[in-house]
Amino acid sequence: NAGVTQTPKFRVLKTGQSMTLLCAQDMNHEYMYWYRQDPGMGLRLIHYSVGEGTTAKGEVPDGYNVSRLKKQNFLLGLESAAPSQTSVYFCASRRDTMLGTEAFFGQGTRLTVV
Amino acid sequence: AQTVTQSQPEMSVQEAETVTLSCTYDTSESDYYLFWYKQPPSRQMILVIRQEAYKQQNATENRFSVNFQKAAKSFSLKISDSQLGDAAMYFCAYRTTNTGNQFYFGTGTSLTVIP
Numbered sequence: 001n002a003g004v005t006q007t008p009k010f011r012v013l014k015t016g017q018s019m020t021l022l023c024a025q026d027m028n029h030e031y032m033y034w035y036r037q038d039p040g041m042g043l044r045l046i047h048y049s050v051g052e053g054t055t056a057k058g059e060v061p062d063g064y065n066v067s068r069l070k071k072q073n074f075l076l077g078l079e080s081a082a083p084s085q086t087s088v089y090f091c092a093s094r095r096d097t098m099l100g101t102e103a104f105f106g107q108g109t110r111l112t113v114v
Numbered sequence: 115a116q117t118v119t120q121s122q123p124e125m126s127v128q129e130a131e132t133v134t135l136s137c138t139y140d141t142s143e144s145d146y147y148l149f150w151y152k153q154p155p156s157r158q159m160i161l162v163i164r165q166e167a168y169k170q171q172n173a174t175e176n177r178f179s180v181n182f183q184k185a186a187k188s189f190s191l192k193i194s195d196s197q198l199g200d201a202a203m204y205f206c207a208y209r210t211t212n213t214g215n216q217f218y219f220g221t222g223t224s225l226t227v228i229p
């Protein structure tokens with residue numbers, strides 16, 4: 001059971017380049033989230049999805065797009081990378097059970113835009 | 115949007131001692147969830163403890179316990195018998211029950227454990 005897997009783990013981009021971060025979960029969770037983590041700012045929500053084919057904006061969506069074509073995958077795209085998008089990106093999925101609710105996180109992607 | 119405030123950017127504790135990390139939040143909801151997550155240098159986010167707002171009893175998980183004060187909107191984490199492996203960044207998080215059920219995170223508290 002892999003849980004939540006993010007690809008790639010590290011990436012360096014030049015300003016203006018594009019890229020896609022892949023998040024895959026094998027737990028059949030409906031909800032998935034993309035966060036960015038910056039020093040002194042905690043984790044901020046970029047976009048989220050409440051199920052296959054649906055996406056919604058979070059706190060800091062500008063400059064990012066997402067897609068959820070398959071339930072297990074949640075893609076985060078940067079069309080034209082900017083230095084302000086240098087950050088660590090986390091994907092998460094959520095499980096709700098009778099025992100409670102919990103977010104499961106991937107291992108993070110460190111992105112540097114030069 | 116809900117806000118989560120962690121007013122202690124850094125804390126330190128002697129090994130085997132007890133430390134309390136503070137967290138306050140702002141919300142108009144009556145039903146929600148609260149969490150503490152730990153992030154060691156490996157960067158992995160690990161759930162430490164969670165609390166449902168409708169439960170009056172404070173959650174406990176081994177050496178970790180919370181002091182949940184709903185009226186004061188306070189949710190502190192107590193770590194007893196601190197161990198070297200407890201050194202990490204700790205994030206307080208709030209999960210709304212509104213559409214999307216987003217998680218909102220505080221800015222984190224970096225905990226150092228002194229041998």
